Amino acid sequence: MEELTMQQIVAFCKSRGFVFPGSEIYGGFANTWDFGPLGVELKNNIKKAWWKTFVQEDANTYGVDAAILMNPRVWEASGHVQSFGDPKMDCKVCKQRFRADTLVENHSKNTVSAEAMTNEELEKYIEDHNIKCPNCGNKDWTQIRKFNPMFITSRQMVGDEKDVVYLRPETCQGEYINFQNIQRTMRAKVPFAIAQIGKSFRNEITPGNFLFRTVEFEQMELQNFCKAENSMETYDSYKQKALSFVKDVIGLDETKLRFHDHDKLAHYAKAACDIQYNFPMGWQELNGIHNRGEWDLSRHQEFSGKTMLYTDPFTNEKFLPNVVEYSIGADRLFLATLCNAYKTEKLDNDETRVVLKLKPYLAPFKVAVLPLQKNLGEKASEVYNSLIKHFMADYDEAGSIGKRYRRHDEIGTPFCVTVDFDTLEDNSVTIRDRDTMKQERVKIAELVNYITKKLEA
Numbered sequence: 001m002e003e004l005t006m007q008q009i010v011a012f013c014k015s016r017g018f019v020f021p022g023s024e025i026y027g028g029f030a031n032t033w034d035f036g037p038l039g040v041e042l043k044n045n046i047k048k049a050w051w052k053t054f055v056q057e058d059a060n061t062y063g064v065d066a067a068i069l070m071n072p073r074v075w076e077a078s079g080h081v082q083s084f085g086d087p088k089m090d091c092k093v094c095k096q097r098f099r100a101d102t103l104v105e106n107h108s109k110n111t112v113s114a115e116a117m118t119n120e121e122l123e124k125y126i127e128d129h130n131i132k133c134p135n136c137g138n139k140d141w142t143q144i145r146k147f148n149p150m151f152i153t154s155r156q157m158v159g160d161e162k163d164v165v166y167l168r169p170e171t172c173q174g175e176y177i178n179f180q181n182i183q184r185t186m187r188a189k190v191p192f193a194i195a196q197i198g199k200s201f202r203n204e205i206t207p208g209n210f211l212f213r214t215v216e217f218e219q220m221e222l223q224n225f226c227k228a229e230n231s232m233e234t235y236d237s238y239k240q241k242a243l244s245f246v247k248d249v250i251g252l253d254e255t256k257l258r259f260h261d262h263d264k265l266a267h268y269a270k271a272a273c274d275i276q277y278n279f280p281m282g283w284q285e286l287n288g289i290h291n292r293g294e295w296d297l298s299r300h301q302e303f304s305g306k307t308m309l310y311t312d313p314f315t316n317e318k319f320l321p322n323v324v325e326y327s328i329g330a331d332r333l334f335l336a337t338l339c340n341a342y343k344t345e346k347l348d349n350d351e352t353r354v355v356l357k358l359k360p361y362l363a364p365f366k367v368a369v370l371p372l373q374k375n376l377g378e379k380a381s382e383v384y385n386s387l388i389k390h391f392m393a394d395y396d397e398a399g400s401i402g403k404r405y406r407r408h409d410e411i412g413t414p415f416c417v418t419v420d421f422d423t424l425e426d427n428s429v430t431i432r433d434r435d436t437m438k439q440e441r442v443k444i445a446e447l448v449n450y451i452t453k454k455l456e457a
């Protein structure tokens with residue numbers, strides 16, 4: 001079987017109503033994408049599955065939906081404002097953007113402290129040492145420019161610097177700053193976690209690869225607040241939970257998943273790792289797990305002047321909890337899910353079919369109702385109208401029955417219900433399974449139960 005390419009997935013998403021290029025009728029808007037009717041269903045189902053696994057099924061995890069626009073001091077505490085000055089330069093040949101200080105440090109094998117160098121010194125070092133683009137090997141650099149990793153907006157019409165407001169580049173800060181609110185109102189005892197799903201915005205240096213790295217995306221993030229001495233155990237357990245989620249709940253192929261432990265850690269971190277997925281462009285980060293120590297709560301305590309201490313209700317001991325973070329992009333997981341589910345199968349009659357082998361509960365439509373002929377439309381509509389109260393369903397009467405089956409195989413619909421002439425006599429329909437293509441006769445009155453049971457499996 002030929003390897004799936006990213007171009008194939010992009011074309012499939014566009015032609016089948018999963019994802020369209022953003023602002024397409026205006027010539028597009030780089031690295032933005034609009035989710036179509038099928039895409040929005042699949043992404044919602046992925047988010048629901050994450051919330052069910054990490055919030056609903058864990059009594060010690062609480063949800064939050066914090067504001068995207070936050071007090072700018074939040075981003076000073078998080079360190080994002082300071083990183084505004086990162087010196088970036090572009091390769092004029094391949095258009096990739098790099099941090100000039102990283103180029104110098106990597107070239108000098110960390111023997112030069114680039115952090116202390118001015119932009120002029122960095123440019124001179126790169127010139128003198130003939131540092132080439134790590135991506136294409138050419139040496140044709142732009143001048144160093146400062147690059148904002150955060151999108152900026154303003155509360156005022158005049159857009160004064162003091163009115164600057166940032167679009168959040170990650171959702172987790174809304175979880176840290178609500179630590180005390182949630183601990184108090186939910187009477188939560190450490191260890192407990194706060195979870196959130198929401199939009200983040202990043203002026204990425206190297207966006208691309210379709211939904212893999214975009215400038216506007218959704219994150220599903222969770223912060224576990226625990227005692228320092230338990231933080232490594234908590235970290236290890238989230239590594240396993242995160243793996244089990246993508247493998248067992250989302251259905252990603254085990255052979256396409258691996259852990260990648262980080263050697264280089266932030267100064268405050270105790271451990272960090274990614275789970276990588278083997279995308280069409282190779283092994284890349286799917287999600288991160290991070291033992292962040294006291295860093296986040298201590299920074300918000302310092303910058304807000306409000307205590308973040310937790311009092312143990314049994315021992316009265318006061319301490320700053322450690323944070324173990326688990327973070328995964330909903331759009332990146334959507335892309336991995338599609339790449340993983342997209343199969344081309346050779347059939348017994350030598351024909352091929354494309355089939356999206358999604359877990360049934362993730363599929364955009366759970367069921368399609370297909371009248372064998374148009375003149376069975378009235379009965380088929382009756383069946384369809386009874387099913388849409390329970391499931392996302394589609395009604396399709398255009399083309400041969402074989403073509404309609406293929407259409408629904410391609411978009412991952414797990415069940416096709418065919419209404420035929422016998423239906424008018426026996427109030428039964430034929431239900432066809434997407435994966436086995438086997439057909440069964442089921443009473444209309446039993447259909448909802450039948451599909452519900454299969455969706456739970």
Ligand code: GAP
Binds near residue numbers: 288328330
């Ligand atoms: N709060 C920690 C944090 O944001 P991150 O590694 O920068 O960590 C976490 O992001 C996850 O969010 C990534 O593993 C990825 O799944 C997703 N993500 C990050 N940047 C993204 C982007 N530009 N486009 C799509 N997804 C992104």
